[in-house]
């Protein structure tokens with residue numbers, strides 16, 4: 001089974017898991033770094049970490065055009081159904097998961113907030129775990145600070161962790177470095193930085209610290225770059 005991981009800038013990723021097109025937090029229309037537009041991106045599934053506009057805003061348009069199935073927490077899932085008319089939605093909750101054709105998707109905790117773009121209550125923010133059918137485990141932390149239970153998440157054996165390093169809205173480089181030490185992923189990809197001035201970071205410098213201070217291999221992508229696992 002082949003897994004390709006394309007960074008869409010910000011917290012957005014387009015995963016190709018054995019031919020299934022899986023988007024995480026696609027944020028394209030308001031993202032100055034987006035390498036592809038809402039009207040062109042392929043999607044079979046869209047996984048959402050929380051309700052903020054820089055994570056959910058493009059989901060209705062992408063899902064309507066592609067027919068993609070959405071996985072989100074119950075408040076976001078219900079909002080997408082009731083406010084945007086989406087039908088193919090798994091509205092799950094923290095600790096719960098759903099079996100999809102490429103593997104199991106589970107929501108885990110994150111420490112952040114989660115209002116929806118129209119002010120609706122967005123439930124609790126989440127991280128996303130993907131357990132692929134051939135035994136690979138991916139962890140997208142969502143927007144979060146570092147927290148001690150990342151060590152438990154890491155006990156699943158994380159092949160790839162996608163962690164925010166931007167600071168301001170999430171943990172910054174120092175917190176993310178501590179998170180790598182707790183999660184102990186084989187590979188770590190930084191995200192949620194450089195989209196806006198307030199989250200500008202030197203990812204290459206951060207990656208050097210990962211190399212010297214942890215056992216993980218950092219992979220710094222440019223928007224549109226693909227890492228093959």
Ligand code: NI
Pocket residue numbers: 050052112113143169
């Ligand atoms: Ni957020």
Ligand code: MN
Pocket residue numbers: 011052054055143169192
């Ligand atoms: Mn965000």
